[in-house]
Amino acid sequence: MIEDARQTLDRIAEPASVVEDSKRELHRLWQPAHAAAEAEVYLDAPFSEHPVHCKSLLYTSPAGGPQLFVGQDPSALARKLGVQSQLIASHDAMVYPSQIHENLYLTSMGPPGNLLAFANWLKQVSPAAYALWHAQMQSSAHYQSGVAYHFFASGRQFLGYFVALPKTARRVHSAKEIRAFLGTNVYQDPLPIKRLSAQRMDEDYLVRRNLEAEVPDLRGLQVLLVGAGAIGGFIAQNLLQLGAGGSRAPKRVVVETAKILKQAGKKSATRSLALLAENKGMLHICDRDLLSGGNVGRHVLGTQDVGKPKADALCAHLKRLRPGVSVRPIATGFHTLEGELERYDVIIDATGYETFGRHVSKTVRAAGWLRPPHFLLHVWLEGRGGVVRGLAQDDASCACYDCMWSYTAGTEPRPRHPAYSDAKWNAHGDDGYATMTPFSVSAPMAAAALATDALMSWRAGNAAPRFRSRSSEGKGIHPSVAKDLSRAKSCPGCSG
Template identity: 30%
Template sequence: MTKMTATNKISEVVEALSHYEFRYESTSDGFLEFQGVLRHEECAYDCEMYIAKDFASLPLIRLKAIPGILGAVAPHLSAMGWLCYLSRSSTVINIFDPVGQTIAFVKRAEYVLGQILDGSVVDDLADEFFAYWGSSSNSCFFDVDDFESKSLHLLWGFEKSESNQAFLSNDLVRTKMKAAALGRNIFQNRIPVLAFVSPIPPQASLVHWPISNLGEFLSWQRHLDGPTSYRIEAAIKNTVRCGAPGVVVAIKSPRFIYSLVILFTKSGKLKEKKVSLDELRESIAMPYFGSRIDDKFIVERNVPSMKTLAEKRIALVGCGTIGGYLADLLVRAGAGSGGGELVLIDNDILTTGNLGRHILGFSDVGKNKARGMARKFLRDTPGANVKSIQLDAKEVNLTKMDLVIDATGEESLGYILEPKYRAAQARLSAWIEGPGIAVRGHLKTERGQACGYCLANYAQEGQYHATVEPMPKIYAGQGCEQEYVPFPATVSIQAACLALDMALDWAAGNQTSTLRTRVVVPGYTCQPDSSPPSIEGCPACDS
């Protein structure tokens, strides 16, 4: 957009908005400022509107005064009058039609304001609860995988350049690891933590908001969920009798976990047990904005409504070009969480030749791949139970695993693993066909299904090939030790993705084809997915 064209577009927007009762005032910090009104029925509401000069974002609209007919809090409207009339993710910004889209935004803002004033969107307060609960300056990380636990702890994390960060935890070791990954040094606070589970989603009160003291909190909670409120009051009374200077109340609801810190006003007299709960109703209550960092939330948000890999004991053999990406995907899908574990097996080191298509980087060159991946997870997902074994897979006992995954791409290794781990619940292999033309996955969960050796024999007979067309054999590099099959990292990633899909289907108990193929290179026809049977007399299956 040239300077002249940009100026013309601004002039056109200013002219168009003048017909909708908006007057241009000034330009500041890249925004055009307008004064105007939004109308509903017979009333006009004065407002300000700020439009980015490049028209690449939603205009910001603020009411100069909160309408008197609204309660202490209103949906889609902040205490400062900012109107949330449209979600950024729900619209496409059209910079080539600034006039049309700006007028559309004004009409949308007017429509949403009308809904607010009519009271037709009051239930949206439940969805927007955290917009009204606490502030960014009072924030808390919830690292709690068992909210019924009686041993919740309040931790404070410090960093020189940042404000203090609160953590609620039922596992001090795990949370300290996560805090360290965030660059925080934490220590335990002696203020007791009271945890409750409520069946009622929280919603801001239209009568009195925000909450500022203990009395207001108990009154709001009693109106929201009486039974839980009575349990909270009883627990706080016990805390007062013990002489604690304050208490943290954390509540898990169907939609949110929310908490607040209460500092008792007459804490000096509590040990004398002369102060009643009624005398403490003016005690300061500080709602804390919360973010969940427990592994269950992180994983289930990644794969909603799907069975995850939590609680499973999974062994991954090979942390190379496929296995490295697959290990990362497995952890994100829950492997190593919920009491499960992920065991990485590889006795090879990362070389400079691996860097172009491996998930690990230069800092791991010359180091063991499995150990490098385990260090990566310790840094990035410290709550995951991931172990590394720097041995040849043939020397490792994996019979107690629920799932053994072979991501080495070495056909002969599969011949060895099949008879060795038939006791394992399932065996999954993932590999790349030809010079990156297709990726394949094969899962065996029961006798009667083909193993890797069966597939090799089928292939010799011309059955169950990956593609209809034959594939060329292409190699690169020099000499026996440096020779390799060239293909881009994207092929490795697709092989890992296919393997993860099959692992998730296995965890969910879905009955699907045991041999799956995905063609990567155009010009090749993919053979249909299938479930080859075991070959009678197969030495690997029957040994």
């Protein structure tokens, strides 16, 4: 205990340590003591190398406090957060570049309470941000538009302030009038400010906050998910959270296009350059079945969707989770899409049916679709869910779906990696459906997790291991497998 106290005192005595602690705790320290009475601020500003002029809307929730939506389209931001009425236009805002990736910190003077203290503080901790702010304060357009909110990047978050400008501010035009205004309201009798912290709601932050910097997300990709059942429902949610159906920020499109050109060569140049002009992603969900009551116990959808087409209901569910996302149901069979496979970057077979898996694998190979940068993923449960599996194909040279069996003339094909040694794991249920196999909701969730890991490995630049088999603990279950399968001899799917 004494040693802990000594280390704390030593850290306090070290100026560099105090600064680092201040950087980590800045958002907590920045908030005023009466922060609970202030508006909750949500910010959605586009990527830019320059300060961005935004609008704001104020909403007062009957059940909570005020909420402030800041962005170039604050009404769209409000809809994203489930607010569509009783919005009141508030003051304009200026958002300073998010690519200033330095962490601001407090000095010994503490958090600023007026414009002069803020100017002195910002100039000391971030001369670059101060220069941008000072340039705005010298602009007549700044006053005529009534900018009252200012937000600054600090690491990956934003903090700022509100200042109530006097009515005379809108009459400021000339350089002389600007100097007079600043002299009075910043230096002689500085205007008080209300410090604010903003929650980022831009797509780049929502999607990428939990990803490693070098791993691309799914925005801008054309994704086809076949199967909206138990497995497909959970996969769809994961795809949404990884950016499927969303657009990419321009800078990220340029960086990823350059990477593709370098890795794939001239063959992919046309496709890759097209990303620069069209970076809007899409998630298509293909399934022609209706949701039944028997599905609800292990599906993301609920009783309110029973009797509806699974694809329609699942897309509506995703849009409720993330308004504005580009998802489209296809309530027909996969055969209706076989002539337009080239539009897709990723195809995921989540039906869990062996015969369909064989068909999809053969179809994409015959169409010449299976080549970089395309990616095909099959994911399924074995029997009663004790084993979940996935097979990835990203090139015609890798093992196909049929390669999971061994073929010997005169005998039935045999699985190369059986899931179980105990037949009970493949026994059907007894609720009146001959093909119904019981498994709990944890099994499709595990399958969706496996699919997500396989997909993101491919996005990171390495699809291996292309065959993944994860086992739960239980008697009669073979252990997990993670490897690249060799192509099977005499394979009917790829002539291995």
